Amino acid sequence: MRIAIVAPSTPILPETAELVRRIAADACPDAELVFHPQCFLSHNHFAGPDAVRADAFVGAANDPGFDALWFARGGYGSNRIAQCVLARLGPAARGKAYLGYSDAGFLLAGLYRAGFPDLAHGPMPNDVRRDGGEAAVRRGLAWLTERAPDALEPGLGDRPAAAFNLTVFGHLLGTPLEPDLSGHELLLEDVSEHLYRTDRAMFHLSGQKALGTLAGIRLGRCTEVPPNDPDFGESEEEIFRFWCDRAGIPYLGRADIGHDAHNKVVPFGRR
């Protein structure tokens, strides 16, 4: 199979691509990884200007020669191109698998809303740079190439699911990217946010009428949390329970996702 790698948010380094290629050669020698040169561009905050990132994504997604599109990295920026990209995707794009998380959530949300059937929240090539990141890359490849069951988040059941970064998800609510998650288990993780911000994001999320139809919320890991001044006095789990209780959304416990090497794969919809 052939996997296209593009970077709708921020760039990766050529040596990162080389590391991932070497892991793939060992883990799945039949898979060909094609890093789009756009992955290595740098324009202000982004991996190239909006139009260049959009063209790279659309080109790879619409190319019937690729079986999957792998988001190179998160950061920030996929929201700026999402609507323009979605409008340009053809039939070959709909037949592909898409894997990413963090800022990639903007595009995954829009693709899910548009009915794309094969989307997942999970590891990306740039995760190889994390402590223990090779395992994350191998997990991502195992899902992309063989839908390996042990790559999946272990709590997934019969209900449809979706997973997002809490802050990214909060910023797509009410926009043309927001998908219908009625009946879904929503798995949320976050990184580098003060606990008062996590609390505020959960106020916002749980106050949305449309999300009253969720089957429930599960909490992934919140990592690299800056110290709250003063101490917030509640853990992230207490925060999630508090807002879920107030909104009448079932809190369903923890989820094995996060901005780390252990981040498991969550396919969107039913498995």
Place this chain on the structure above:
Amino acid sequence: MRIAIVAPSTPILPETAELVRRIAADACPDAELVFHPQCFLSHNHFAGPDAVRADAFVGAANDPGFDALWFARGGYGSNRIAQCVLARLGPAARGKAYLGYSDAGFLLAGLYRAGFPDLAHGPMPNDVRRDGGEAAVRRGLAWLTERAPDALEPGLGDRPAAAFNLTVFGHLLGTPLEPDLSGHELLLEDVSEHLYRTDRAMFHLSGQKALGTLAGIRLGRCTEVPPNDPDFGESEEEIFRFWCDRAGIPYLGRADIGHDAHNKVVPFGRR
């Protein structure tokens, strides 16, 4: 007149209250400032537990002996009590003036949605601690006690207006606190946010269908902006223009509001 001061978010120090009392004694000797003891409480992140903050706000708002309610300070926390507070307000609350900004925007939004006629975004007592903050406190008092025209944001015209902190406003969109701002000029300021976050917040805001009916957006000051890594490459004004253009919302220029001593008063609705 009598002005009640409560702290629905974070606490102030007794010496701050004393400084503000001294300024008021000079600026408006006929006004009596009553700092609710709740202003000085501390419970984790907040000026007392949720129920205590809610009781203080409701008690002051429903007391016909007060002409105005002044938010002591922003920070974080008024969203946690807003809906419970709004449900408990009686006729005396509706006849009062309310002045605050920053995190107070959650309550101001809910009060505006509920049809309260005399609300304004502007200086708070704790601003006395800012560089040049005495002028801010005098400006707030001038609006509260005599609706002084020179306290007002100078660009206000005939159209109704509202003003918010961008991040606070983003977090009340879609919640029961979101007011109808059709035909309004929306003035936005922010503090302590990276420019990529300002960009993301404007993506979210400008993507809301309900905000397509705004008369336009004006940009206040964005202060204490942490360095973007890498440089974002666009100023806050370029960011605002970009998203307003994409959404077809008129960008109407700068506004004289912000987290600083120069923050002018913006009455909600028509002046």
